[in-house]
Each structure stands twice: as C-alpha cells, then as structure tokens.
Amino acid sequence: MSDSRAVLEAPDIHRALTRIAHEILERTKGADDVVLLGIPTRGATLARRLGDRVEQFEGVKIPVGSVDITMYRDDLRLRPARPLGHTELPPDGIDGKVVVLVDDVLYSGRTVRAALDALNDLGRPTAVQLATLVDRGHRELPIRADYVGKNLPTAKSEKVKVYLQEIDGRDAVVLVKGGAR
C-alpha cells in the first residue's frame, strides 16, 4: 500500500483560485479579451470556477470553454484508443483573444504542448497563457505556467491527484507516495 497525504485542502484550493483570478485580472488589465479554456476533465471545471470568481470580483462575464487534447497527444500509440473529452468553444471563438489555458496539474508539459497544437487548429489567439492549480515540476518541454496555485516539489515516483467537488464530491490535492521503483 502506498501512503498518501493531502497537500491542499478545500480552503487552500479556494484561496489559490481566488488569487489566480485576481492575477488574471491584474495581468490582463481587466480581462476584457480573455477566454478561459479548461483542459478536460478537471481543468474544465477549474476554468468554470475561475470564470465565476472573475465575475464576482469585477462584474465582467468572461467566456469559458474547454479544449480536449486527446487527438493531439504524443503518446496515443502507447495505450489503447482513449475516449475523447469535450471541446466547447465560446460562441465568439478565440480569434484575437487572450486565451488562458487551465489545467489541474502541470507536470511534463506534454499536455500543454498538445493543447497549443489544438488551439492552432481552432483559431488564432493574440496570446496564450497558462494557469495551473499545481505545478509539480519535472518539465520535459520548455513550458512554464503564468499562474500557479501551488508549487509542489515532488519525486517522479509520486503521484498528484486532484479532487474537485463537482466531479469527486470533495476538494483536495493529494500526494500519493510511489511504490518502490
């Protein structure tokens, strides 16, 4: 049995998202042209939460959507074909917008690379930024996040699991110790 411990509890996640929402507003000077695109499954949920926060703070409703990256993954051939996630763009699309990609965990950076490829086929944003709840390091590509909820030093053998109320019935980020490897 591997042991696990919660590194973020519900209030911590709440505060981290609040801060990221403020940072997005600050960095984009009021989030006028911002579109939040979450990477399914949990990134899409986080994007919706961030959108709600921004609306609370500034009264502006920013478009929120999701972009599935399954068809753009570089490791498709390592496993049987996976079911697809849901892609949903805001009605006005992403052309000329500042897209903030939202994901739960930033690790190798390969998911983000796939998302950038997907965006390329979906339109031409003026800029793309990245928000992530947890940055656990071990990047394999030259990618970094613009907004980070928590920097979490991990060993490669460990696993980071994110639980969100809407999907899992509770909010938590759990670090699972890896077995002997």
Place this chain on the structure above:
Amino acid sequence: MKRHLISAGDLTKDDALLILDTAEELASVSERSIKKLPTLRGRTVVNLFFEDSTRTRISFEAAAKRLSADVINFSAKGSSVSKGESLKDTALTLEAMGADAVVIRHGASGAPHRLANWVHGSVVNAGDGTHEHPTQALLDAFSMRRRLGALEGRKITIVGDVLHSRVARSNVLLLGTLGADVTLVAPPTLLPVSVGTWPCEVSYDLDAVLPKSDVVMMLRVQKERMNAAYFPSEREYSRRYGLDRDRFAKMPDDAIVMHPGPMNRGMEIAAEVADSARSTIVEQVANGVTIRMAVLYLLLGGETT
C-alpha cells in the same frame, strides 16, 4: 473493442455507445475552418472497393484524411483484380504496402471475414454482399440519436427490400443492442428466410405500423440484385410499401424519415417526403464522415499489435 469491424453484431452496447459518443465529439471538427486532426499521421488506410460505391468510399476517404491518415484507393475496375487476381493475393499485396487498415466493399458476403485472416491491420466492412454494412448502421443510429436522444425503447420501422439489404441486417443487430424496438415491413418475398431468428418484429402492413413509429427507414429496392420477380410491378410495390405524402401524414409529428441512399424517388419514397424537414437523408451523409472518423480513430488511434 475488437480489432476489426466486420459485423454490427460484434459490438457490445458499450462499444456502440463509445463509437457514438466519440462521433459526438468529432462532429464539431466538420464545423470548424480547419477540418483536420493529426491523430492518424503516418497510418495508412486502404480503400479496397470491389463494388461500385461513391458515397461510402468518399465518406471513408474524407474520414481518414480528416484524421491525417494516408489513403490509398484501390478499386477493382482497371486493377489487377480484373486480370484475375484472387482476394488473398490482393490482400497480401496490401499487406506488403503496410496497410494499417483495410476498408473493404465486396459483392460476396463474408469477404471481409476472410480478409481479416490474411492481413495484420484492422479490417472494416464497408458492405459485403447482402450480409452487413456496420458503419451505415452506426451512422443511422448516430443520426437518430442526434434527433431523438437515447434510443432505448424507440420504435424503429425499416421498410422495403430487406432480403438484399445489408443495411437492414446491420441496423437490426445494432439497434437491438442499443435497446430499440425494430419492426421490419416488407413483402414476404423480400424478407430473408432466417428473419424469424432476428431480434425484431415483422409486419406486412405498413399503414398499421406507421402511427406507432419514431423512425421510419426506407430501403432502396435493389433492382441490380433482383434476378427474379419479387413483386408484380413497381407501381404496385410503390402503392403498398412506398412512403408517399398520405402515409407520411400518418406518422407521429416528431417522427423522422431516413434512407441510406441512393434513393429511387417516386418508388420507395416520394420526393416531397425525402425533402421534408423531418427527413435526415442529407444529415446521414454528413454523419457518415463523422462516424467513420470515430471508427477509424478507435481502431487505429491507440496502440496496435
């Protein structure tokens, strides 16, 4: 899911729903300006067509190309087949070219099944004789689901030349798996002998079935396969089994009309019925590309052994 798609009966309910759900996500690709995904880059799909077919072949071709696969079209006319090459030798040739999937349409029932024993790639049945046409059944189910929602308990009526129709057989099997209630309506001469063993009802009276149908699927009368007199005259067939305006009016208000194409307008279906807003005939073509993308993705997108 199995490695090949030869019969709609091979699909479990989970497989069928996975294909339909995947297609649902892929449908948006056809609406965007760049209608292409990189997923099957470097894979080769061979379209091996021994029978004439325009819509199925270009549908598979479009599907494979939208997933960035390389497509080789091989039609029997003007090829080594017309010089007498056997199916097995053709298969070995394709194998040597490195085909990851072979999409086969053949006049003989069971040809895809044989082919699957000779090639390493996936075999997709695009219609074999009077046996099966699974991707047509999938696209029909997809079209129904987009219009009507879940198919459990839906009443689906399939009318016409069931005997020669691979579409009917595949649809009966798939719709049964998905929990719909299928009724076949045809002249007794145009029903296969084994129809009693199929998971469906049979009726000879179209007018009695129409008011209870959520979907009415008209089949083409396949004159090219008819070497005997299956009905007295086209006019009589049309009177008894054609979907004209009066019969269309007997259907429930939200019921839809389908046809796998190509249609004989005025024979099994009246032009104004085919062109009505409740007809899905044009949608079926667009949905065909989407469902074939889903099938090719699920067969070829992951690891292949």
